[in-house]
Every structure is written in C-alpha cells, then in structure tokens.
Amino acid sequence: MPELPEVETIRRQLSEHLPGLTLEKLELFEEKLKAALSSEAVAKLFGKKIAAVERVAKVLLLRLENGDYLAFHLKMTGQVVINSPKFPNRPNRFNRATLTFSNEVQIFFQDLRKFGWLKILAAKDVPSALFKGELGPEPFSKEFSLKYFSSILKKSRKPIKVLLLDQSLIAGIGNIYANEALFMARVNPKTQSCDLAEPKLGALYQAILQVLEKGIKLGGASDNSYLNAFGKQGEYQKHFLVYGRQQGKCFKCSNKIIRIALGGRGTFFCPKCQA
Secondary structure (H helix, E strand, O other), X not given: OOOHHHHHHHXXXXXXXOOOOEEEEEEEOOHHHHHHOOHHHHHOOOOOEEEEXXXXXXXXXXXXXXXXXXXXXXXXXXXXXXXXXXXXXXXXXXXXEEEEEOOOEEEEEEEOOOOOEEEEEOHHHOOOOOOOOOOOOOOOOOOXXXXXXXXXXXXXXXXXXXXXXXXXXXXXXXXXXXXXXXXXXXXXXXXXXXXXXXXXXXXXXXXXXXXXXXXXXXXXXXXXXXXOOOOOOOOHHHHOOOOOOOOOEOOOOOOEOXXXXXXXXXXXXXXXXXX
C-alpha cells in the first residue's frame, strides 16, 4: 500500500501542474465508483479550478476553488498518473476513472484490485469523512514531538511494530517504513511499547523521521504496483534494509533477516541487531 512518502511524492508532482487548471470532465469506469459518486455531485465540479493539491495521511486531495475536495485513497494498488503534453501517458487496462482538465491535462485513477476510492467532500468533512476514527498527528507536524511519542508508547502494551501502524496514534506510517525505522533504531518489533527504554525510544523517534524523509527524497518505494504521478517507479525499494529481505544477510552483522507476522502484517528484522 502506498504510504506517506509515496502519496507525498504524488502530491508534490501534481502540485507543479494542476493548480489553476479547470476540471472539465470526470469519467467513471468502475461500478463501485459510480455508485459512490452521484452525477449531480460530479456535475457541480465542472468548470471549477484546482486551487491546491493536498494530503492527509495516505489520502490525496484536490482542493477546488469553491472549497470542495476530490479525495483519492490508493489503498493497495491504486495509482494516480498524469497525462499531459509534457508528460505523455496512456491509461492501462485497470483505469477506473479519468479526470480531464484544461490545457490538455488528464489524470488516470488506476487500480488493479479495486480497493481504492474517490470521494467528493465539502471542506467541513475533511478529514472526518476520510477515516473511520480519529487520526493521529503526522510525523512531520509539530504535534508529533518526542514528548507525544513517548506518551503514547508508555500507555500501550501493544508490540511496538503494531503501535506504529495505528493511524489513530500516528498518521501515515505503513508497513515498509515501520520495519525500516525499527531496524535503524535496533528495536525488536515484538517489544511491548511501554517497555521501550528511553535511549531506544529517542532513537526510534529519529529513525521514523529519517526513513520517511529518505522515502520522499527517493520518490517512494515501488515494491508492488506503486507509480508516481509521472508513471515512473520510485527508488526506495533499492535501499531496503530489512523489508522484504527475509533470508537475506543483514547489512550490519551478516545474520539472516527473518520474517514473522505481527498484527497480521509481514514483519522483517534481524534477530541479532534487534535482539
């Protein structure tokens, strides 16, 4: 699933091309999307300019000049790809929706497994309509301080890996970056959150920020079907330390990386370095 760095990469790329363009057409090719978006609601968007491209956690948002939003959640295999004279792309056979803008610009919303969604929202409904429950602070926000991070860990007996994926506590971290941050901080993913000692807690806090920054710098990770807004793969998968590397050698100690399941998610770590 595209995580914070992947969606942020798409946001930054679209921000260079969409603001100021007018939405002229929205074509839906998937029955689930048609059922979720009424023709009346769609029609009200036409003729409106894109004011900004935004992101909340793992959700991409196109803010229109009237204050309404078009929200995309990519889920497991979703892609948002731009087609323009400068960046020519064609829709693939999994294209579920096409948005046509002025200046010969289009966006293809492609999704192999059809888990992704597209919603039209009023400003007052963002972000409450995007998520089932409360959303925790984003890692790069001022609210995500070391003090806050320490407080949520001390209150929980969950395995630390499971806690990192809890969007009600921290928004945007997914499986890839949780695995990588835990390895960088030398923290065993099975450690109960409340048992994490202060030095390791601080190291993990910094590692979370570092792996997310690196993920954004490298344009995200294309370990599955992720493509950026220009239809290209990211580069972070070439730099994985543990994620997806079961039976491979640890880059620090040469022991084998192992894979276990925690909270129903594949979890990768070095049993020696993260003892």
